[in-house]
Amino acid sequence: MEKFVIRGGKPLSGEVNVSGAKNAAVAILPAVLLAEGPCLIENVPAISDIDISKDILAAMGAQVEYITKNTLSIDPTTVLGTDVPYALAKKMRGSYYFIGALLGRYNQVCAALPGGCDFGIRPIDQHLKGFEALGAQVGIEGDIIHVSADQLIGAHVYFDIVSVGATINVMMAAVKAQGVTILENVAKEPHIVDVANFLNSLGADIRGAGTDVIKIHGVEKLGRTEYGIIPDQIEAGTYMVAAAATGGDVLVSGVIPKHLESITANLIRAGAQVTEYDEAVRVQREGPIQKCNIKTLPHPGFPTDMQPQMTTMLTVAEGTSIITEGVWDNRFAYVEELKKLGANVQVDGQVAVVDGVDRLHGGVLRSVDLRAGAAMVIAGLMADGISEIEDIRHIERGYEDIVSKLRDLGADIRRVECVPQKQ
Numbered sequence: 296m297e298k299f300v301i302r303g304g305k306p307l308s309g310e311v312n313v314s315g316a317k318n319a320a321v322a323i324l325p326a327v328l329l330a331e332g333p334c335l336i337e338n339v340p341a342i343s344d345i346d347i348s349k350d351i352l353a354a355m356g357a358q359v360e361y362i363t364k365n366t367l368s369i370d371p372t373t374v375l376g377t378d379v380p381y382a383l384a385k386k387m388r389g390s391y392y393f394i395g396a397l398l399g400r401y402n403q404v405c406a407a408l409p410g411g412c413d414f415g416i417r418p419i420d421q422h423l424k425g426f427e428a429l430g431a432q433v434g435i436e437g438d439i440i441h442v443s444a445d446q447l448i449g450a451h452v453y454f455d456i457v458s459v460g461a462t463i464n465v466m467m468a469a470v471k472a473q474g475v476t477i478l479e480n481v482a483k484e485p486h487i488v489d490v491a492n493f494l495n496s497l498g499a500d501i502r503g504a505g506t507d508v509i510k511i512h513g514v515e516k517l518g519r520t521e522y523g524i525i526p527d528q529i530e531a532g533t534y535m536v537a538a539a540a541t542g543g544d545v546l547v548s549g550v551i552p553k554h555l556e557s558i559t560a561n562l563i564r565a566g567a568q569v570t571e572y573d574e575a576v577r578v579q580r581e582g583p584i585q586k587c588n589i590k591t592l593p594h595p596g597f598p599t600d601m602q603p604q605m606t607t608m609l610t611v612a613e614g615t616s617i618i619t620e621g622v623w624d625n626r627f628a629y630v631e632e633l634k635k636l637g638a639n640v641q642v643d644g645q646v647a648v649v650d651g652v653d654r655l656h657g658g659v660l661r662s663v664d665l666r667a668g669a670a671m672v673i674a675g676l677m678a679d680g681i682s683e684i685e686d687i688r689h690i691e692r693g694y695e696d697i698v699s700k701l702r703d704l705g706a707d708i709r710r711v712e713c714v715p716q717k718q
């Protein structure tokens with residue numbers, strides 16, 4: 296077991312380069328199964344969720360090889376079956392994309408219900424509704440799901456809830472379905488567009504990704520491709536908040552500023568200065584952090600995956616901020632950890648009331664999930680004295696080289712082995 300040890304109180308400064316988007320990559324790797332030849336995927340983030348996706352592909356018989364640290368060559372033509380290895384699928388949320396990809400490619404799949412961060416119940420009923428509309432039969436026994444069809448037929452699907460996973464999964468299943476599929480009330484996150492662009496680069500015919508309606512003309516065959524994954528909106532946002540929270544001056548580079556607009560707008564309201572360049576944003580803060588009310592919403596609203604980081608920064612704002620979680624039922628579990636540092640936050644259901652305090656002090660903190668873990672790192676960077684962050688495996692699911700990137704910005708952070716306690 297490892298932990299991060301942080302001596303806080305130093306403003307971050309310098310430049311940090313953002314890696315490829317986790318939530319695009321965990322969909323594009325399974326989507327390669329739809330290809331009919333080897334694919335080269337660039338800008339793949341070096342994170343543990345990608346190690347798992349790669350292991351699933353390899354266990355299923357695909358030839359997977361790293362060309363460089365962030366470039367993967369994947370040949371799906373050697374895949375042997377349609378069963379997704381159970382133990383690997385349970386380790387991550389994005390494994391649900393193997394269902395849509397294998398259904399789209401082979402008309403059948405058997406997989407485990409997925410793992411991932413614990414925000415309460417994370418249903419996949421909208422994914423299943425979409426598969427069934429395309430003519431598939433779905434069976435669930437325990438936590439194993441079987442989906443199969445004689446032939447997928449294009450259909451009109453209206454999602455009852457805006458879901459990132461259901462939008463991408465049903466889009467993947469539909470690319471080779473007979474006829475036209477229309478998906479309505481879909482999610483519009485940047486990674487939806489990236490997955491659609493990837494599939495189109497293979498020869499799919501998908502239009503409208505990034506709007507409320509996606510139209511897919513089924514094609515008979517898909518080819519092969521070379522494709523670069525977009526930069527990670529949430530990793531970029533996390534460094535932006537870390538810069539503002541520590542009163543620093545950081546150039547976050549290799550980003551698409553348009554994807555960061557809601558984060559930028561809220562940082563400016565909170566007293567930071569944000570300057571946009573073509574492929575970078577600079578975040579500076581000199582004055583006090585201002586209170587700020589935020590509600591998380593599907594894109595283009597403020598992303599739920601940035602909520603813990605922003606709430607953490609606002610613990611030292613002047614005044615009271617109200618944070619409303621509009622996507623997940625239970626995404627404030629980390630607040631108990633912040634209280635250990637002296638933060639004054641009261642949670643009532645999906646609302647947190649953050650009364651700003653003067654300073655945070657160091658302490659021992661647990662990462663309860665991925666972004667909560669990133670928020671604990673930000674808390675440690677802001678706090679006086681030393682903080683220890685435990686359960687960092689959650690953080691390493693989604694942040695490439697977080698320690699070296701922060702050290703390059705002047706942070707005093709180390710990754711250390713925990714010595715097991717004697718009984």
Ligand SMILES: CC(=O)N[C@H]1[C@@H](OP(=O)(O)OP(=O)(O)OC[C@H]2O[C@@H](n3ccc(=O)[nH]c3=O)[C@H](O)[C@@H]2O)O[C@H](CO)[C@@H](O)[C@@H]1O
Nearest residue numbers: 318388389417418419420421422456458459460461622623
């Ligand atoms: C691997 C990945 O990309 N994970 C992201 C993805 O998760 P994920 O794809 O699981 O999230 P969804 O967008 O599907 O979930 C949004 C909301 O819809 C509900 N819902 C979803 C599907 C369904 O079939 N039925 C249903 O009721 C969920 O409970 C939740 O309240 O989008 C979330 C929302 O931006 C992010 O927090 C996650 O980081």
Ligand SMILES: C=C(OP(=O)(O)O)C(=O)O
Nearest residue numbers: 388389411412600665666
């Ligand atoms: C919640 C997240 O990931 P997952 O859906 O993979 O658990 C996230 O990326 O913040």
